[in-house]
Amino acid sequence: MTAVIVPQAFSSLLLGFRIKTGFIMKYSFYTITAFLSILLMFPFSPVKAWQSLPTSLTLVNDDAVDQDDMCFWIHPDPAQSTIISSDKAAHKVFVYDLDGKVLQTISLTNKPRNIDVRYNFLLSGKRVDIVVFGQDDSELHFYTVDESTRLLKEAGTFLTEMKSIYGLCLYHDQVNDKFYAIASVNAGNGELRQWELTDNGDGTIRPVLKRTWINGPGGLTEGMVADDETATLYTANEDNGIYKYDANPTSASPDPTLVVAVGDDGLAADIEGLTLYYAANNKGYLLASSQGISTFYVYERTPPHKLVKTFTVSSVGGTDGIDVTNVSLNDTFKKGLFIAHDGRRSYGVRYEELGLDIDTSYWNPRNATDVDLIAPAAVKDFDVRKNDAEGKAVNATWDGNSSGDDGVQGSVNHFEIRWTAAGNGPIDNDAAWTAATPAADGDADAFAQGAMTIDMSSYASGDKLYAIRTYDEAGNISPLEAGSFTVLTGLAPVTRPDHFHLYQNYPNPFNPGTHIQYNIPGRVALPVDMSLYNTRGQKIRTLIHAVQQPGTHMFHFDASGLPAGIYFYQLTAGAHNATKKLLLLP
Template identity: 35%
Template structure:
């Protein structure tokens, strides 16, 4: 308790001084600067096989019956997909081409059964590739044929299951800011097809993207500009609202990965990779996405910290003894082993480590299974 009180007092002191200054003996108002708390990683994945800038985007897949057997899926954007267990050991890899971003969803109706799907953007073929995933991490291509995007080059990606219609969608954003949304469905022969149902264009390059399945909101990170919030439904309002700008305050360009922490009763957080200052900005998931704070992953006893992060993912569901309240995973653009630069990898942090670093503490629970999300009133 004493440690928590001291931490809160220090937080208050720092935040207070971020609001006020002194100019010629007079108080001066200015925009509050974010408080960057620091955490260390609990584990890391094995490095990707490809050298230089190769690892990019992670996704967390939750095992249907034993959460300790859940898996991490990471892109090697020069080669394909890697599958890791919760200890960071690689258990499978698939050579697919330049897979850039990846996402997962659960219980997709295919034939007479339901399957969990893994999908991502393939820059080698300019397609959306779709797979089912087994309980041991094996991927099977289930696309009737690769979904060919109409944009110049596919880049960012997210899946979405509407809690309003039940439909599944693939969301794709291109290097020139193009956005395309595809409804995914069974072609009647046990294979997945995609039909484009919406498109629009942002002003510049965007990559980071995440969809809140419960509230039905789509978030896109226009790298040097802002995080935008859209209606995720194909017939929804197309005029976005702004969450925050890359103005050097909370966010430093490039804005890269986006992810969502699902909390009980519709609570939770939107998290963004602020690549320009090697930090992660946290916003309230509800309402107008109020800014909460930033954190960094720094060097620790078990792993080095993270720098120049691209993709991120988070889950609040308990994943066994190692991650009882879920975990946050981030790509590390400057991975080091024994003080030397190594191939890139992904760092893993217990969610409660992050939550307890803030004052007041962030929401922590282990009850929201991503397999059983529900519709929320906006």
């Protein structure tokens, strides 16, 4: 069966109105007869027939006015997944379950615009799911999702230099484990901006601007979607067509590739929502909503992006945002779900109703990455004791064989010890860890030793509480569990290493500060000297000149004022001697 693809000039006449403007045009019998006579002069274009699909889910509530865009958040148990909707007219964001029940309402001071989600963003040493939307006052708003409650938690805002944010999408560079936000300005020049999202160090997200460019020939742009698997960004110039770019900001002014132009196969302005359906072997679909004729266009995900079919959804018109998921969600949506905006309401359609290929096993956005997501295990048997009556130094001990995982993912790369005043309570959660003061750190070799002496002479006296955490190479951080934090109690003799050892400084390369750890063996104090040399063998600086007790010591080296380059640090302790190389960055 084939369908007539109506030239753009007649598309709005065929429907009798333009939904976007709300302007209804009525025609007499003679007008319609004349229109059909003209229409027959145009050739037909064969594609699969237009379909009007039934809906199986309605998202609406008493506070909803115009739910312009939405995104799926896939729960580890897919049946607990949610749909997060931005309502630009109500100045609210709603979180719905798969039955259409409102779980959360977030009130805002301005219009929320397009909204998107990504998974496994590294924030404060933990992998979290993030939700981002633009706001009409030029702000980006960041949230994390609490898996246990399915609710959104604030993770910062950022005031951009854009006049007003319109469209937005997120992109995850799976190769380098970098996350980006791309936004369009609410103006006709088609300006796009891309930021890398980074950990701000306080539980919030900080964007860093990477590039600014114009979408195609310029023009209002709202619909955007990024293909994380192929590193492709798709953008909808509303009156011109759909373009694609390299999603990685390798080029400051990337060249556009036109995917489909307005007028091709009947595609009519305004092109609004874009979304992707993932399938194996880079198969799947790019879906677009043509707001001007309330029709959805389906293109192949692989170039040259041939038109597959068009369809409409019962009771749905003037659509802005759309989204689709291939994940088998529950008994109602076993094959996935397509959802579309329709003013105050959004409607869901069982994916199998679309008549497209189905692949529910290949893609799950929660684990669609090669990045190490396994955090090290909690450190065991951590203990801190004074090694002198005044408490100016302490001995920290732990199980140096703990905290590893499978030796590939989750293995220890380095560790850190922090302290806080005893009156603050134990460092047994992330907030307490963030507020605590760094005391010492070291590399994997130092962690394996299971002991170190920490100089606390620069801090006020009094009992202190300590905690230890490890990090792997991907930046994942171990949890704070019983055994990884302690109350400083009593007096104990110094832990004495049984051999002399100079460790590699950490971090290395560095600028301007790094830590150097070393062991002094025996039972008597030794004269200790540490000096810094350049590559010509010239002594640049004396770092340590003192008599020190046996034990594990940590020295913080501040290289401020030195030129970048390779240096050597040499340690002498009695008859013992060792040298290591370090690299100071510009």
